[in-house]
Amino acid sequence: MFEIRVICDPADTDRVSRALAAAFDTNPARKYPTRDGKRARLYVTADHRPEPGPWPTSEEAYALARSIVREIGWTAQTVADKPFGVDLDREYWLRKAALLDRIALREDEDGVTGDAAEMATEAARRLIAYDRDGAGDYHGAPYWPEHPATDADPRGYVRQEYAHWARSQ
Numbered sequence: 001m002f003e004i005r006v007i008c009d010p011a012d013t014d015r016v017s018r019a020l021a022a023a024f025d026t027n028p029a030r031k032y033p034t035r036d037g038k039r040a041r042l043y044v045t046a047d048h049r050p051e052p053g054p055w056p057t058s059e060e061a062y063a064l065a066r067s068i069v070r071e072i073g074w075t076a077q078t079v080a081d082k083p084f085g086v087d088l089d090r091e092y093w094l095r096k097a098a099l100l101d102r103i104a105l106r107e108d109e110d111g112v113t114g115d116a117a118e119m120a121t122e123a124a125r126r127l128i129a130y131d132r133d134g135a136g137d138y139h140g141a142p143y144w145p146e147h148p149a150t151d152a153d154p155r156g157y158v159r160q161e162y163a164h165w166a167r168s169q
Contacts, residue, residue: 003045003046005043006042006044009040016042020046022144024048024049053142058105061166068106075095075096104116120158131161
């Protein structure tokens with residue numbers, strides 16, 4: 001465990017605290033004014049995050065998943081029901097990415113060559129971007145959206161998040 005001290009503009013304290021929490025396992029920041037009163041001092045007790053374990057396997061992630069046909073129907077119906085200009089929510093992006101991942105896995109099993117893996121990876125990146133922007137309520141254990149392993153294996157991130165989502169439904 002170690003202590004981090006940051007001196008910053010008071011308007012940046014929340015952003016700095018979030019960045020430190022993303023990089024380390026932190027306790028809440030203690031905030032004090034600097035001697036001149038123009039800046040803020042943040043003191044954060046932190047520790048290195050434990051080494052994450054492996055991504056969930058596709059069998060673990062999709063054990064509770066509905067059939068691919070039902071998910072295609074749900075995805076299409078969700079888009080059709082949204083009024084023009086209304087953003088789709090995280091559940092849509094998660095389920096779409098998981099659906100495309102499952103289709104790509106099926107193609108691999110059947111020895112079919114197509115673009116499903118590329119589409120699944122792009123959908124996974126869209127979910128990750130959604131979560132990074134703070135719009136999503138991601139699970140993030142063991143890998144959070146900013147983790148380097150997430151960039152290296154976007155579909156693994158989808159499986160992690162889908163497994164958590166499915167268990168909580």
